[in-house]
Amino acid sequence: MIRAANESDCINLAALSLEVWLQTYAVDGINRNISQYALATFTERHFKEYLHNKKYLLLVSIEDSYLRGYALLNFDSTSQLGDYGFEIEKLYVHSAFQGRAIGRSLLQEIEMRHGGKFWLYTWVRNKSIGFYQKYGFVDIGQYNFEFGSDCVENRVLSYVSIPK
Numbered sequence: 001m002i003r004a005a006n007e008s009d010c011i012n013l014a015a016l017s018l019e020v021w022l023q024t025y026a027v028d029g030i031n032r033n034i035s036q037y038a039l040a041t042f043t044e045r046h047f048k049e050y051l052h053n054k055k056y057l058l059l060v061s062i063e064d065s066y067l068r069g070y071a072l073l074n075f076d077s078t079s080q081l082g083d084y085g086f087e088i089e090k091l092y093v094h095s096a097f098q099g100r101a102i103g104r105s106l107l108q109e110i111e112m113r114h115g116g117k118f119w120l121y122t123w124v125r126n127k128s129i130g131f132y133q134k135y136g137f138v139d140i141g142q143y144n145f146e147f148g149s150d151c152v153e154n155r156v157l158s159y160v161s162i163p164k
Contacts, residue, residue: 002105004058005070009060013060014042016070017090018039036148050072056074058071059071069097069102069103069106071090071107071110073086073114074086074088074089084140086119087120091120107135111161118159119157121155123145129155136161136162141155142154
């Protein structure tokens with residue numbers, strides 16, 4: 001089931017985010033910059049702030065009362081590369097449940113609720129790039145994400161649905 005997140009989801013969103021983010025970005029191990037960023041960012045309070053900010057929407061994928069994945073939409077964010085609609089800031093799926101159409105279901109729900117024009121960025125070493133390309137995203141440029149003294153090269157991907 002996909003639904004809008006509520007306050008009781010926030011602690012689980014924080015835990016899932018830590019799991020996905022560390023598995024994605026800490027492939028070479030853990031260093032101080034990674035630890036500081038992850039522990040300061042992915043908190044219950046952080047997600048509660050999103051719930052109370054009208055420019056954001058958090059959608060959660062729940063199965064048997066367990067959080068399997070989520071999407072964070074930012075309706076106020078614009079790409080510096082052009083008009084590509086709103087941004088999907090996060091599309092995270094628990095690693096044990098990747099490959100089970102949870103990410104695809106979240107994208108379909110986003111498209112159904114808010115239209116099929118959106119963009120995101122993802123790390124160049126992230127295996128999700130293939131997933132996004134298979135869904136129909138196209139590469140439109142580069143964005144560098146900095147945390148601490150680390151710089152992570154990302155690809156900016158855009159999606160525009162084809163009218164049926």
